[in-house]
Amino acid sequence: MSKKVYCIAQFLPKEGKLDELFKVLQALEPNTMREDGCLQYTVTRHIQTPFAEGESYPIAFNEIWADNEAFEAHCQREEIKAFFQEQCVAETGLVDKFNVCIYTDEPNNYDAPMLGELEG
Numbered sequence: 399m400s401k402k403v404y405c406i407a408q409f410l411p412k413e414g415k416l417d418e419l420f421k422v423l424q425a426l427e428p429n430t431m432r433e434d435g436c437l438q439y440t441v442t443r444h445i446q447t448p449f450a451e452g453e454s455y456p457i458a459f460n461e462i463w464a465d466n467e468a469f470e471a472h473c474q475r476e477e478i479k480a481f482f483q484e485q486c487v488a489e490t491g492l493v494d495k496f497n498v499c500i501y502t503d504e505p506n507n508y509d510a511p512m513l514g515e516l517e518g
Contacts, residue, residue, distance in 0.1 A: 400502070400503055400504050401464060401465035401466070402437070402462060402463065402464060402465065402502075402503060403462075403463045403465065403466050403469050403500050403501065403502060404461065404462055404463075404500065404501040404502070404503065405459065405460075405461035405462075405463065405469060405498065405499065405500045405501070406458055406459070406460060406461075406497075406498075406499050406501070407458065407459040407461065407496070407497070407498040407499075408454065408455035408457065408458045408459075408496065408497045408498075409423070409455055409456075409457040409458070409486075409493050409495075409496045410455040410456065410457075410493065410494045410495040410496065411456065411457065411492055411493060411494060412491075412492055412493065412494045413494075415492045416443075416456055416457070418492055419457060419485070419492040419493065420441065420443060420457055422481070422485060422492060423441040423457060423459065424441055426439075426441075426477065426478070426481060427439055427440070427441060429475075429477060430472065430475075430478075433468065433471070433472055433475075434464075434468065435463050435464035435465060435467070435468020435469075435471070435472075436461075436462075436463060436464075436468065436472065437462040437463060437464060438460065438461060438462040439459065439460075439461050439462075440459065440460050440461075441457065441458075441459050442457070442458050442459070442460060443456060443457055444456045444457070444458070455495070455496070455497065466500070469500060
């Protein structure tokens with residue numbers, strides 16, 4: 399069974415705060431990349447193209463974690479909790495709205511082999 403989880407964390411900055419928020423989010427990358435279980439943690443900005451015209455907040459983190467436990471441990475780091483408190487919750491923060499979702503690559507009812515239970 400695959401244990402990887404994928405997180406998309408999107409941010410809508412307050413008016414005129416896009417570049418400032420992008421820099422604040424970039425500053426979270428180095429420490430996060432040092433975490434056990436962090437496979438990818440990249441902040442990105444939305445770009446225009448006629449081949450991808452969907453709706454999105456203008457800034458998104460694209461994250462891959464080894465498992466849900468690693469993701470949840472990341473969420474409990476003081477640096478991450480402080481970011482959400484200072485930038486997303488506080489009235490003085492740079493974020494107007496945010497959306498954090500986590501995904502799996504497994505289909506429902508996937509019959510993955512249980513490695514410890516295989517008969518030899």
